[in-house]
Amino acid sequence: MEGEAQKATASWESGTLAPVDRLRSVRADSPIPGLVEGTEPGRSLSHYQWDYITDCALILKTAGAGQKSAMFIHAHSFEDLTAEAEEEALRTVDSGRSEEQHEEGLKALVAEQNIDEQHSNDLSDSRTKEEDVSSEAWRSHKKHVFVLSEAGKPIYTRYGTEEALSSTMGVMMALVSFVEAEKNIIRSIHADGCKVVFLTKSPLVLVGVSRTCQSDKEMLRELQYIYYQIVSLLTLTQLNHIFQHKQNYDLRRLLAGSEYLTDNLLIRLERDPGLLLSAVTCLPLASSSRDVVSSSLQAAKSKNLVFSILLAGDRLVTLVRKKDQFLHHIDLHLVFNLVGSSSSFREGEGWTPICLPKFNTAGFFHAHISYLEPASQLCLILVSTDREDFFNMSDCKQKFMERLSKRSAYQALKEAVKCPSYSVAQVGIPELRHFLYKSKSSGLYTSPEFPMVYQSDEEQERLLSLYQELHSCLHHPTRPLRYYYRCRETENLLAQVTSGFELYLCFSPLVTKASAFAAVNKLLKWIRKEEDRLFILSPLTY
Amino acid sequence: MGESLPRVHGGAQQHSDTLRRPVHTLRVKMVLLGSSGVGKSSLALRFSKDEFRSTSPTVGCAYLTQVVHLSNATLRFEIWDTAGQEKYHSVTPLYYRGAHVALLVYDITQRETFVRAQVWLKELEKQYIPGSTVIWLVGNKGDLAHDRQVPLEEGESLASNKGLYFIETSALSGEQVNELLQSVAHRVFECIGAQQGGLTEWQETPTVDLRHKDSFNLFASCCKVGP
Ligand SMILES: Nc1nc2c(ncn2[C@@H]2O[C@H](COP(=O)(O)OP(=O)(O)O)[C@@H](O)[C@H]2O)c(=O)[nH]1
Numbered sequence: 001m002e003g004e005a006q007k008a009t010a011s012w013e014s015g016t017l018a019p020v021d022r023l024r025s026v027r028a029d030s031p032i033p034g035l036v037e038g039t040e041p042g043r044s045l046s047h048y049q050w051d052y053i054t055d056c057a058l059i060l061k062t063a064g065a066g067q068k069s070a071m072f073i074h075a076h077s078f079e080d081l082t083a084e085a086e087e088e089a090l091r092t093v094d095s096g097r098s099e100e101q102h103e104e105g106l107k108a109l110v111a112e113q114n115i116d117e118q119h120s121n122d123l124s125d126s127r128t129k130e131e132d133v134s135s136e137a138w139r140s141h142k143k144h145v146f147v148l149s150e151a152g153k154p155i156y157t158r159y160g161t162e163e164a165l166s167s168t169m170g171v172m173m174a175l176v177s178f179v180e181a182e183k184n185i186i187r188s189i190h191a192d193g194c195k196v197v198f199l200t201k202s203p204l205v206l207v208g209v210s211r212t213c214q215s216d217k218e219m220l221r222e223l224q225y226i227y228y229q230i231v232s233l234l235t236l237t238q239l240n241h242i243f244q245h246k247q248n249y250d251l252r253r254l255l256a257g258s259e260y261l262t263d264n265l266l267i268r269l270e271r272d273p274g275l276l277l278s279a280v281t282c283l284p285l286a287s288s289s290r291d292v293v294s295s296s297l298q299a300a301k302s303k304n305l306v307f308s309i310l311l312a313g314d315r316l317v318t319l320v321r322k323k324d325q326f327l328h329h330i331d332l333h334l335v336f337n338l339v340g341s342s343s344s345f346r347e348g349e350g351w352t353p354i355c356l357p358k359f360n361t362a363g364f365f366h367a368h369i370s371y372l373e374p375a376s377q378l379c380l381i382l383v384s385t386d387r388e389d390f391f392n393m394s395d396c397k398q399k400f401m402e403r404l405s406k407r408s409a410y411q412a413l414k415e416a417v418k419c420p421s422y423s424v425a426q427v428g429i430p431e432l433r434h435f436l437y438k439s440k441s442s443g444l445y446t447s448p449e450f451p452m453v454y455q456s457d458e459e460q461e462r463l464l465s466l467y468q469e470l471h472s473c474l475h476h477p478t479r480p481l482r483y484y485y486r487c488r489e490t491e492n493l494l495a496q497v498t499s500g501f502e503l504y505l506c507f508s509p510l511v512t513k514a515s516a517f518a519a520v521n522k523l524l525k526w527i528r529k530e531e532d533r534l535f536i537l538s539p540l541t542y
Numbered sequence: 543m544g545e546s547l548p549r550v551h552g553g554a555q556q557h558s559d560t561l562r563r564p565v566h567t568l569r570v571k572m573v574l575l576g577s578s579g580v581g582k583s584s585l586a587l588r589f590s591k592d593e594f595r596s597t598s599p600t601v602g603c604a605y606l607t608q609v610v611h612l613s614n615a616t617l618r619f620e621i622w623d624t625a626g627q628e629k630y631h632s633v634t635p636l637y638y639r640g641a642h643v644a645l646l647v648y649d650i651t652q653r654e655t656f657v658r659a660q661v662w663l664k665e666l667e668k669q670y671i672p673g674s675t676v677i678w679l680v681g682n683k684g685d686l687a688h689d690r691q692v693p694l695e696e697g698e699s700l701a702s703n704k705g706l707y708f709i710e711t712s713a714l715s716g717e718q719v720n721e722l723l724q725s726v727a728h729r730v731f732e733c734i735g736a737q738q739g740g741l742t743e744w745q746e747t748p749t750v751d752l753r754h755k756d757s758f759n760l761f762a763s764c765c766k767v768g769p
């Protein structure tokens with residue numbers, strides 16, 4: 001078994017896109033200078049004021065022009081900063097930047113300021129890339145996400161085009177790097193109704209700008225997902241290699257044609273509770289049927305096959321893995337996103353390199369992706385370590401299909417895919433409208449269909465953001481809670497976390513606190529009764 | 543009633559013939575190369591299902607098959623539809639290595655894609671073993687002639703200078719698509735099929751039989767390495 005695992009690793013390395021010798025030299029080198037994850041910040045500058053950005057513009061501007069006296073006039077609105085730190089930061093700016101950058105910076109920041117002043121409540125739903133970045137609609141989006149390189153080159157923007165935003169991104173980078181120069185990390189900037197959060201993941205910098213009441217932690221988690229999405233397309237090894245050799249490389253060249261994956265991931269982050277809970281959900285299916293599907297998949301094995309994943313839309317049917325190899329929920333969500341976003345796998349069999357960054361950021365796996373039947377939602381993903389394994393994977397799928405189609409379980413599976421998941425009424429708690437239950441040990445969660453009150457996309461997103469608030473409270477970095485109960489005009493919410501599970505409940509606003517708490521036990525009992533249908537209780541390995 | 547008898551008999555005859563001397567089915571590896579968005583996937587879908595629908599950009603590579611019957615042989619096309627995006631360039635040689643047919647596709651309404659097709663040709667030529675690959679230059683989106691940026695003559699003259707075959711198609715209307723596949727089939731059979739070991743025979747694997755499967759895989763890797 002050990003020998004096999006080792007071989008797998010070896011061939012997996014040779015399965016990377018870059019030639020092996022080049023890879024090795026990249027790995028031997030230390031990561032590029034700058035902030036590396038895990039570097040201890042000297043001082044934490046976590047809460048800046050939004051006007052700090054505009055101050056910085058002036059600082060950058062005046063530093064460039066050499067009018068030192070002007071800097072201090074505009075540098076008063078720092079909140080958590082001592083005067084000393086201020087001076088230090090400013091000195092860095094003074095010595096480090098070139099004049100053009102400051103000019104460009106100013107222009108961009110002036111634009112940013114306008115965004116702040118002129119924000120409107122008219123939320124347009126247009127997600128077109130061609131959107132004018134100086135328009136009202138662009139400014140009023142609830143959440144912006146920008147990705148840039150450490151040289152300040154734009155890599156991705158959720159709305160508008162990267163070109164149009166290059167000066168804005170240049171300024172963001174200027175902000176990040178002048179704080180960084182003093183061994184500090186800029187984390188977030190807060191202003192009235194607006195929050196800017198930074199995530200530096202060398203060689204990328206990610207910036208989120210939000211008008212929602214999300215916590216910094218939640219926003220960081222989302223930026224992290226975006227980071228992993230990009231790594232998943234290119235590998236971190238390749239990213240580092242590129243920027244080591246050409247600091248101002250335009251990464252959009254390599255991401256061209258894949259932006260839609262990041263766009264879709266951002267939509268998922270707003271709609272899919274799984275990304276919030278760090279869990280995935282299963283297709284409800286009788287355990288006898290699921291076991292047949294799993295064992296058919298288990299039988300279709302191959303030397304370099306590491307994971308076999310069967311999906312029904314966004315729900316997991318089963319997952320079989322190599323012994324001792326685990327698939328992280330983030331990697332699984334990236335696979336969900338890839339399959340769910342691309343209609344191209346509908347034609348023929350797909351074969352694509354994919355990096356599963358939580359497994360290993362350095363190399364590619366190779367995924368065979370195909371639907372079981374032309375119009376079916378059932379999609380099989382076979383992940384191999386060997387890039388020449390296409391025909392082996394294709395055979396594995398064939399074997400699986402031959403086995404499965406002989407069994408009645410296949411019919412049961414197809415029926416289950418067609419049915420809606422389940423309604424909350426089945427639980428038998430009248431005031432209960434919706435819930436999320438995550439089993440911590442399995443990393444799986446279950447939740448009923450959204451009820452009538454939450455049918456629209458906006459209502460679902462609103463409910464999700466309420467759950468997110470509860471989640472933030474339970475997982476507060478310094479004051480975590482075990483229970484949280486909240487009454488609102490539109491609904492009452494209860495959240496509970498134990499060592500075994502996390503539970504989020506949404507009740508009608510008329511429920512009493514006592515009956516809400518009583519409902520927890522009733523719901524837990526129901527879940528226990530149904531668990532072999534709602535969860536995968538016996539995961540298999542090859 | 544009476545009439546059906548000889549037919550059944552004839553059918554049985556044919557069947558036993560098949561058993562004794564299987565119909566030649568030869569495997570043809572065909573790769574589609576070219577910029578993203580020129581219509582490679584749309585052409586591949588026309589080849590394999592004679593359908594047209596818009597899908598999202600290809601991720602990595604897609605594999606489809608289609609069988610073409612010639613008078614003296616049956617060809618099983620194994621079509622590799624590549625993504626054409628820059629991030630996949632380092633894996634693309636995997637697909638054109640050992641290909642019997644390469645279609646260099648460009649979009650007649652985008653001159654830049656015509657230039658890219660020539661870059662792909664250079665790439666191919668690096669690996670080229672004379673007589674082992676039939677190369678076609680394909681100007682797609684012929685239905686958009688009013689937006690044409692690459693004149694027909696320019697495609698033709700590039701093809702004749704480089705010794706390539708040339709055609710303009712429309713995956714949308716289906717025009718010239720079947721003609722393309724038919725002439726590819728004839729050419730590849732003429733040029734490569736006749737050579738010793740030029741095309742390998744395809745063996746169907748009707749049931750799960752591991753021994754049989756292994757030999758199939760041997761063929762697969764042999765085909766991939768190329769003649
Ligand atoms: N008008 C027209 N559009 C086409 C044709 N072939 C493909 N398209 C469209 O061009 C776009 C890209 O096609 P696709 O097959 O995905 O290109 P690929 O990236 O080369 O695989 C899609 O929107 C297709 O609908 C064609 O012959 N005529």
Ligand SMILES: [Mg+2]
Binds near residue numbers: 582583584624
């Ligand atoms: Mg394509």
